[in-house]
Structures are given as C-alpha cells and as structure tokens.
Amino acid sequence: MHTRFTCGGCLALLLLVAPLAVAQDSERNRFFVQQMIELAADGNAQGVDTMQRMLEQNPKPAATDAEAARAALRRGQEALAQDDNTGAALSAFLQASRDDPGNLDAFSYLGLSYRKLGQLSDAERALQIALSLDPSRAVAWFQLAQVYGLQNDQRRxxxxxxxxYRYAQNPMRAEEILRSIAETETAEPLRNAALETLRLYQLPALAVIVPPIPVNPDIQPLNPPSGARRP
Amino acid sequence: MRFPVPVALLLALIGTPALAGQYETIDYHVQQMITYAASNDASGVLTFREQLGNLRRPQDGDANQARPLLQQGESQMARGNAKEAMNRFRQAFIADPTDANIAVALGSAYARLQRWREAERLLVYALSLAPEQSAAWLALGEVYAQAGDTQRATGAFANAYRFAADPAQLAEHLRQRATGDTRDTVRIGALQALRLMQPGENPVTANPATPAPVTPATPSTNTTDPPANSANLLGALKRGLTQLATPPGNGERPAAIPVGTSAPPGNSGQQIYRRSLPRTCLIVTFRNGKLADLGSGLLVSADGLVLTNNHVIENAQNLAVRCGERESTAEVRRRGKNPDLALLTTSLRGSDSFILNETYSPDLIGLEVFVIGNPYGLEGTFSTGIISGLREMDGVRYLQISAPISPGNSGGPVILSDGTVIGIATMGLKVGQNLNFAIASAEVIASALFDAARMKHQPLQSKKP
Known part of the structure; x- marks a missing residue:
C-alpha cells in the first residue's frame, strides 16, 4: 500500500513537474529573448551573441503531429492572405502551435495575428517563443518591434x-526599411526607435523636423454599410 | 499563394543571417575599382569587377510589386518632386532589392536631396548587383564630386566611360560636365576622367559642336602623369566657360515660379494654387515632446519669416513648419492676442514669399478669394469663395469670407486672384454656413509684427474717381 502510494505519488509528481519544467524552460527562454532585446538596445553585440548561443543550445520541443501543424499553418496563411480573416487565421495558428510547439512559423504568424487583433501581450509572448526557437529570425524581431511600438515602449x-537589422538577410534592404520607418511612421515611439537604431549602427539617418501627420480617423464613407457609424 | 503587401514584406525578411560587414565587403571591391580606374589600370579594374560579380547575390525580390513604384518615382522625379520620388523608389527597393535600376534611382534621388551618404551607399550597393552599370558609376562620381573627393569622382567617371554602352555619348556627357557644370569638383573629375580614357584627344574640344575654350586645359600626353594642379585646371575651365554660347544644363531643379512672372498653364485657380502652395506652411506644435496641434501659416519674407495666428502657437513648447517641401524648426519672433497674430523665424532662407495686400475697402466685397491651409491635418487643402463683408471686432479689421475653412486653416493665407494675400484665415461662426473671418492684411501691416525691411506689401490702391 505504501509502495503503491509512493509510486502513485511519483507519477503524480511527474505529471505535475513535467509541464512545470516545460513552462520553466519557456519562461527562461523568454528571459533570454528579453536579454537579447536589452543588450541590443545598448549596442552590446557580444552580449546578444552570447544569449543567442544559449538559446540555440536548447533542445527544441517535439511535434505531436507535425503534418496536422503544417496543414493548420497553411489554413491560417490562406485566411490571412485571401480573406483577411484574422480571427480564423488565429485559430489555425493556435492549432498549429499546439500540434508542433517547435514550429517557429506557427508562433511567428500567431504573433502577427494577435497584433492585428490588438492583443499585444499575447502577440509579444508568441513572438518571444518564436524567437526562442530561432533567435536569428529577422521577421519575428521586426514584428516584435512593432508590438513594442504599439505599447509605446521605445527602448524595447x-x-x-x-x-x-542584425539578422536581416539583406542589410541594405533592412537599412531602407528602418529609414522608411524613421521618416514616415506616424507612431512616435516606433519612429524614434528606428532613428535610434540607425544611429546605433552608425548608418546615415535623418531626423524628421515635421513628423508625419496621421490620417484623420474621422474620414468615413459617406454611405456607410448598414450598421456602420455615420459620419 | 499571394500574401498581402505587409505580410509579403515581412516574409521577405526571413532568411539566413547576413554575413558580417556585407556592405563593407561590397564597398571594398567598388573602391578598388575606383582606385584602379583613377590610375588607369584596366586590369586592376577588371580583376575587382570579377570579384565583385562573384559575391553572393541577395535573394530575388518582388519585381511585380516594385515596377509600378519605380514608375511612380520616375514620374514624381520628372515633376521635380524629389522627396516624393525618393519615397516611391524606397518602397520599390524594399519590394525588390535585387533590381540595380531601382537602387540607382533611389541613390540618385538621395543625391538630388543632397543626402550624400545614403546616395553613396545605395549606388555602391547597386554596383554590387550590376558592376558594369555605367549610370551607377556616373551617379557615384557625382556624389564624390559633391563631397569634394575629386580623385574618387575621377575613378567613378572613368568607370562610367569604361562600361558605357555608347562611349561616345558618355564622353560627350562628361565633356558637358567638364565645361558646363557649376561645381568645380564635378568639372575637374569629369575632365580628368576624359583625359584618362581619351589620352590622345583634347577633352573639351573633342566634339566639334562644342565651342573651343579660349585657353583650353592642355591634356597630358603622358597618361601616367599625376593629375594637373586643381587650381590651374580650374582657371582654365573658368576661362573656357565664358566662351560657351549655350552651356548645357546641370540637371538642377527649376526654381519655383515667382509672383509676377509668366503664369503656369491651367485656370486661374490652378495657377494660384501652384504658385501659393510652396509658400503656404503647415505649422506643427509640440508639448512635452509630443505632437500637439496643427495649423497653417504663410511665408512673408525671403529669409523665412512665417506669419500665423497667435492661437495656433500660444500653447506650444516647440514649433516646426513645412512650407512646400521644405521643413524647419521655428521660433516665435513676436506675437500678440489682439490682433491674433504671430511671426515665426525659420531657417527657410531664399524662399519665395507672399506679398501682403494693404487694401481694405468696400470695393473688396464680391471679389473672389482662394484659401490654402491644413484643415484637420488635410495638408494643402484649397478652397474658394468671395469676400462677403468687412467687419471690425475689438478694434481689429476682418474680412468676412464665404470660402470654407475649418480648424487647421487658422493662420493660412486668403489670396486674391492676383496672388497677393488679403487676409489671414482666423475664425468662423459655428452656426450658419460659410461665415468665416480673416484678419485683414492691412491689420498685419499696421501691427508691430510687420517688418517693412523684410516683408513685401502692396500699398493701398487709390480709389478711382
């Protein structure tokens, strides 16, 4: 009886600890991603490299159903591209990330969908997971920057x-993207962040004197569809 | 599968990490080609050209998306709108960074905007995609010439000639630069390149259509000689220049049409609009480092004085203005509540400015007026109406106008059909329709803000008997 109890306790303990360990791994990895952001913001390339190596040494979570995850990812991409149906896309990407927690595309797109829906904390978390799977993923860094811009967190x-910029495949293209944001982005934190990034890498940068004027949100269709707000 | 543009842009960023110092590697090869070209070492140029061609090419971009943007940029550039052209070329480049023509166009647009560092980087990058593109070498030569680096300008111009599809045409282009360009470094660089590439000919007289300079710069018959002393060369060129009957254009933008010169095509409204837009300003105010309010203003002196309403700027901690394509920070020079006016100093020197019309009489009633401003941030909004009446309120003379104005128009010009400013859009009745008011220019001229030495005004028209 005592033995059975002990074994049962072990099993229960294992069942409890295993997800806990996974959760701890996930939290630790997100911490490393945060460190990469902080160190990059200070221009500490060596520190960023160290954190990147630590993340890359971690074993990747195994897929429970890789094929189902790929199918869900495709569905999500189609929902985004063809229907602009972010809600459906989000469900598909969530499914893909559950079926294959090591699929960084699933988390990257999940972050994109959450951002489009304005769920910024969820977007940040998904993108941090994507980056913990591949810290050299430039597109995920770019999306994360947009999330921080929307959160008015200029430093991050x-x-x-x-x-x-560091991980961009074509740095000249990334440089022009940064310059475009620094000169035309209406959201001030992101615009300033892009300008600071250009300066961080000692790239030519032009600080705008007159900031871009946002499009007036009160401009509405004269004949809105039924149910929409009248001007 | 097709993705919407932002997603496609994001996806295009995905890829293997860049090699450290990718641009520096490209730049090294390009600079070597320039150095060898400047010393007329063809084999050195070709060696590094080959090495440049062996560097890893970036992944293909989206040519279908980039092409229309390139065309839009070219169209804007043809209209002299370099900033807008640069924005379109930049979007085209982001869509397809593997198209050398787009990179050259963007680099050239940066050069037009005098952003030399950006221009150099784009043109060097373009040469990594197409090391034999003569246009890129030519543009890069111009950038170096502008930066005062004659040696590198010479090398880049020499490569432009070396790789030209039509060397005779390129030589003629360089010849025009050597004789007709207003900038010393461009002339010297072009002349030296011609001497390197055409050692047996007199660079500035090779074309019989080009008039011979009185004292031509003597080309060296020994191509290994060091370049001629710059000062001597310059003197010879300047003397030669004076003899040229029709110096070729230097590619600079035409100046804006000043008031009183021949009118641009279009109806009177279009003409007023085109003339007035570069002199009408967007006023941006900041508080605690954030954008606070928007208003309008007008340039009233050649050294950048901008007139607006006091209520536009009274709560601002910092100010910036955009007049046409030019931008500047601004400081309050003088302001007052009655009349509600403020005069700002900016760095927009050499500006075309409005003439204030001092007329204030019942004869004005019924005259057509034009208003330009930025209502609700809609920049450069143009509207028309008539002068509906003359009103005096709190001792200030106003024109009542029927032209529609809204918040954001405050401080903008109310213009007569002769292009002079008759009032400053200031306020309107919330009830009724098109019952708006502009402070009469006569009031501005009578106020302490008016600086007769710097601001132009049209005196009172004498009443005809």
Missing part, C-alpha cells in the same frame, strides 16, 4: 529593431 522597440 529599439532593441528589437536592432536585432532585425
């Missing part, structure tokens, strides 16, 4: 943009 937006 700068760190994420710095990593976008």
């Amino acid at each position: 937006a700068r760190g994420a943009l710095a990593n976008t």
Whole structure:
C-alpha cells in the first residue's frame, strides 16, 4: 500500500513537474529573448551573441503531429492572405502551435495575428517563443518591434529593431526599411526607435523636423454599410 | 499563394543571417575599382569587377510589386518632386532589392536631396548587383564630386566611360560636365576622367559642336602623369566657360515660379494654387515632446519669416513648419492676442514669399478669394469663395469670407486672384454656413509684427474717381 502510494505519488509528481519544467524552460527562454532585446538596445553585440548561443543550445520541443501543424499553418496563411480573416487565421495558428510547439512559423504568424487583433501581450509572448526557437529570425524581431511600438515602449522597440537589422538577410534592404520607418511612421515611439537604431549602427539617418501627420480617423464613407457609424 | 503587401514584406525578411560587414565587403571591391580606374589600370579594374560579380547575390525580390513604384518615382522625379520620388523608389527597393535600376534611382534621388551618404551607399550597393552599370558609376562620381573627393569622382567617371554602352555619348556627357557644370569638383573629375580614357584627344574640344575654350586645359600626353594642379585646371575651365554660347544644363531643379512672372498653364485657380502652395506652411506644435496641434501659416519674407495666428502657437513648447517641401524648426519672433497674430523665424532662407495686400475697402466685397491651409491635418487643402463683408471686432479689421475653412486653416493665407494675400484665415461662426473671418492684411501691416525691411506689401490702391 505504501509502495503503491509512493509510486502513485511519483507519477503524480511527474505529471505535475513535467509541464512545470516545460513552462520553466519557456519562461527562461523568454528571459533570454528579453536579454537579447536589452543588450541590443545598448549596442552590446557580444552580449546578444552570447544569449543567442544559449538559446540555440536548447533542445527544441517535439511535434505531436507535425503534418496536422503544417496543414493548420497553411489554413491560417490562406485566411490571412485571401480573406483577411484574422480571427480564423488565429485559430489555425493556435492549432498549429499546439500540434508542433517547435514550429517557429506557427508562433511567428500567431504573433502577427494577435497584433492585428490588438492583443499585444499575447502577440509579444508568441513572438518571444518564436524567437526562442530561432533567435536569428529577422521577421519575428521586426514584428516584435512593432508590438513594442504599439505599447509605446521605445527602448524595447529599439532593441528589437536592432536585432532585425542584425539578422536581416539583406542589410541594405533592412537599412531602407528602418529609414522608411524613421521618416514616415506616424507612431512616435516606433519612429524614434528606428532613428535610434540607425544611429546605433552608425548608418546615415535623418531626423524628421515635421513628423508625419496621421490620417484623420474621422474620414468615413459617406454611405456607410448598414450598421456602420455615420459620419 | 499571394500574401498581402505587409505580410509579403515581412516574409521577405526571413532568411539566413547576413554575413558580417556585407556592405563593407561590397564597398571594398567598388573602391578598388575606383582606385584602379583613377590610375588607369584596366586590369586592376577588371580583376575587382570579377570579384565583385562573384559575391553572393541577395535573394530575388518582388519585381511585380516594385515596377509600378519605380514608375511612380520616375514620374514624381520628372515633376521635380524629389522627396516624393525618393519615397516611391524606397518602397520599390524594399519590394525588390535585387533590381540595380531601382537602387540607382533611389541613390540618385538621395543625391538630388543632397543626402550624400545614403546616395553613396545605395549606388555602391547597386554596383554590387550590376558592376558594369555605367549610370551607377556616373551617379557615384557625382556624389564624390559633391563631397569634394575629386580623385574618387575621377575613378567613378572613368568607370562610367569604361562600361558605357555608347562611349561616345558618355564622353560627350562628361565633356558637358567638364565645361558646363557649376561645381568645380564635378568639372575637374569629369575632365580628368576624359583625359584618362581619351589620352590622345583634347577633352573639351573633342566634339566639334562644342565651342573651343579660349585657353583650353592642355591634356597630358603622358597618361601616367599625376593629375594637373586643381587650381590651374580650374582657371582654365573658368576661362573656357565664358566662351560657351549655350552651356548645357546641370540637371538642377527649376526654381519655383515667382509672383509676377509668366503664369503656369491651367485656370486661374490652378495657377494660384501652384504658385501659393510652396509658400503656404503647415505649422506643427509640440508639448512635452509630443505632437500637439496643427495649423497653417504663410511665408512673408525671403529669409523665412512665417506669419500665423497667435492661437495656433500660444500653447506650444516647440514649433516646426513645412512650407512646400521644405521643413524647419521655428521660433516665435513676436506675437500678440489682439490682433491674433504671430511671426515665426525659420531657417527657410531664399524662399519665395507672399506679398501682403494693404487694401481694405468696400470695393473688396464680391471679389473672389482662394484659401490654402491644413484643415484637420488635410495638408494643402484649397478652397474658394468671395469676400462677403468687412467687419471690425475689438478694434481689429476682418474680412468676412464665404470660402470654407475649418480648424487647421487658422493662420493660412486668403489670396486674391492676383496672388497677393488679403487676409489671414482666423475664425468662423459655428452656426450658419460659410461665415468665416480673416484678419485683414492691412491689420498685419499696421501691427508691430510687420517688418517693412523684410516683408513685401502692396500699398493701398487709390480709389478711382
């Protein structure tokens, strides 16, 4: 009886601890991603490299159903591209990330969908998981920078943009993207972050004197569809 | 599968990490080609050209998305709108960074905007995609010439000639630069490149259509000689220049049409709009480092004085203005509540400015007026109406106008059909329709803000008997 109890306790303990360990791994990895942002924002390339190596040494979570995950990912991409149906896309990407927790595309798109829906904390978390799976993923860094921009967190937006440039496949293209944001983005934190990033890498940068004027949100269709707000 | 543009842009960023110092590697090869070209070492140029061609090419971009943007940029550039052209070329480049023509177009647009560092980087990058693109070498030569680096300008111009599809045409282009360009470094660089590439000919007289300079710069018959002393060369060129009957254009933008010169095509409204837009300003105010309010203003002196309403700027901690394509920070020079006016100093020197019309009489009633401003941030909004009446309120003379104005128009010009400013859009009745008011220019001229030495005004028109 005592033995059975002990074994049962072990099993229960294992069942409890295993997800806990996974959760701890996930939290630790997100911490490393945060460190990469902080270090990049300070221009500490060596520190960023160290954190990147630590993340890359971690074993990747195994897929429970890789094929189902790929199918869900395709569905999500189609929902985004063809229907602009972010809600359906989000469900599909959630499914893909559950079926294959090591699929960084699933988490990257999940972050994109959450951002489009304005769920910024969820977007940040999904993108941090994507980056813990592949810390050299420029597109995920860029998306994360946009999330921080929307959260008015200029410093972290700068760190994420710095990593976008660092890991971009074509740095000249990334440089022009940064310049475009620094000169035309209406959201001030992201615009300033892009300018700071260009300066961080000692790239030519022009600080705008007159900031871009946002499109007037009160401009509405004269004949809105039924149910829509009248001007 | 097709993705919407932002998603496609994001996806295009995905890929293997860049090699450290990718641009520096490209730049090293390009600079070597320039150095060898400047010393007329063809084999050195070709060696590094080959090495440049062996560097890893970036992944293909989206040409279908980029092409229309390139065309839009070219169209804007043809209209002299370099900033807008640069924005379109930049979007085209982001869509397809593997198209050398787009990279050259963007680099050239940066050069037009005098952003030399950006221009150099784009043109060097373009040469990594197409090391034999003569246009990229030519543009890069211009950038170096502008930066005062004659040696590198010479090398880049020499490569432009070396790789030209039509060397005779390129030589003629360089010849025009050597004789007709207003900038010393461009002339010297072009002349030296011609001497390197055409050692047996007199660079500035090779084309019989080009008039011979009185004292031509003597080309060296020994191509290994060091370049001629710049000062001597310059003197010879300047003397030669004076003899040229029709110096070729230097590619600079035409100046804006000043008031009183021949009118641009279009109806009177279009003409007023085109003339007035570069002199009408967007006023941006900041508080605690954030954008606070928007208003309008007008340039009233050649050294950048901008007139607006006091209520536009009274709560601002910092100010910036955009007049046409030019931008500047601004400081309050003088302001007052009655009349509700403020005069700002900016760095927009050499500006075309409005003439204030001092007329204030019942004869004005019924005249057509034009208003430009930025209502609700809609920049450069143009509206028309008539002068509906003359009103005096709190001792200030106003024109009542029927032209529609809204918040954001405050401080903008109310213009007569002769292009002079008759009032400053200031306020309107919330009830009724198109019952709006502008402070009469006569009031501005009578106020302490008016600076007769710097601001132009049209005196009172004498009443005809």
